[in-house]
Amino acid sequence: MSESNPIKALLADVPFMVIDGALATELEALGCDLNDALWSARLxxxxxxxxxxxxxxxxxxGADCAITASYQATVPGFMQAGLTAEEARALIQLSVTLAQQARDAVWQPGQTDRPKPLVAASVGPYGAYLADGSEYRGGYDLDRAGLVEFHRERFELLLAAGADLLAAETLPSLEEALAITDLLAEHPGAQAWITFSAKDGQHISDGTPIEECAAALANRPGVAAIGVNCTALPHIESLIQAIRRQCDLPVLVYPNSGEVYDPVTKTWHPAQCDHTAADLSGLAQGGEHWLAAGASGIGGCCRTTPEDIQALAEWRRSRQLA
Structure with a gap:
């Protein structure tokens, strides 16, 4: 893996990076049942x-970057489902291969109308492995050293599989983000973006101010970008502004569609907020505010679709032509 920041390299060719949307939402639309502790990794x-x-x-x-199906894929998680450790390791690396194959079917060497898309290997939080919703709370039973050891094997497998960078995403705590940077320091040349889940416009899920997180990560080796994902649309603009006050790294945002998840009934419901649909109903609509606030990459998380990403890519194209 190159020591250069692949996101900054891509941003030399486009005004902002278009990240993909929800994987699980589309898999369910294809008839897949994801009601499982492994979630989309089961597929x-x-x-x-x-x-x-x-x-x-x-x-x-039109996505410039795909995030792999490894968010909830861990060796112990697969072994609990009855697979061997070797089978689990092969599946984790397969997640990268599948995204690379998809990219190769769409983008050809020498193509000049778009930069070569990136493959970002998803590193979900410890709470995703627990499958108890704690990726939105933090408060784990592991300290920083324990989190380093939990993430180590998957981290190394994904690097070896040839991903362009890692996507350490939906992190609920600064402690877990710092554990990821400890691993980056052990692997010179490795690159990762770090995105947090946030509970409001100023704080990540465990209550730590996002500014504190940005300041702590700004100069860590291997951190390619900082941002937020799996977060409600109304919080995004102020979160970007808070991050930007503390660092010059690319800021990535890929929020949820605007619907709200009920963990008790495991169903989605329309958002209840004071913002108008024109302001925040979609990624392209919010994009103007987010770019003005300092975002470098925009995509979608839960309940977003290829149609949302296409609208975002078309909006970017219209801005370039204006």
Whole structure:
């Protein structure tokens, strides 16, 4: 993996990076049942071709970056589901291969109408492995050293699989982000973006101010970008502004669609907020505010679709032509 920041390299060719949208939402639309502790990672063993199909749909929609299906994929998680450690390791690396295959089906060497899209290997938080919702709370039973050891094997497997960078995403605590930077320091040349889940416009999920997180990560080796994901649309603009006050790294945001998840009934409901639909109903609509606030990359998380990403890519194209 190159020591150069792949996001900054891509941003030399485009005004902002278009990140893909929800993987699980599209897999469910294809008829996949994801009601499982492994979530979309279960499809790595049961229907890998559908994961590749969704990645390709996002690349065709105009995404500059795909996030792999490894968010909830861990060796212990797969072993609890009955696989061997070797099978688990192979599936984690398969997640990168599937995204690379999808990219190769859409982008060809020498193509000049768009930069080569990136493959970002998802590193979900410890709470995602626990599958108890704690990626939105923090407060783990592991300290920083324990988190380093939890993440180490998947981290190294994904690097070895050839991803362009890692996507350490939906992190609820600064402690877990710092554990990721400890691993980056052990692997010179490795690059990762770090995005947090946030509970409001100023604080990540465990209550730590986002400014504190940005300041702590700003000069850590291997941190390619900082941002937020899996967060409600109304919070995004102020979170970007807070991060930007503390660092000059690219700021990435890929919020949820605006719907609200009920963990008790495991269902989604329309958002209840004071913002108008014209202001915040979609990624392209919010994009103007987010770019003005200092965002360098925009995409979608839960309940977003290739149609959302296509609208975002088309909006970027219209801005370039204006």
């Amino acid at each position: 790595l063993t049961q229907a890998p071709e559908k994961i590749r199909q969704v990645h390709q749909a996002y690349f065709e929609a």
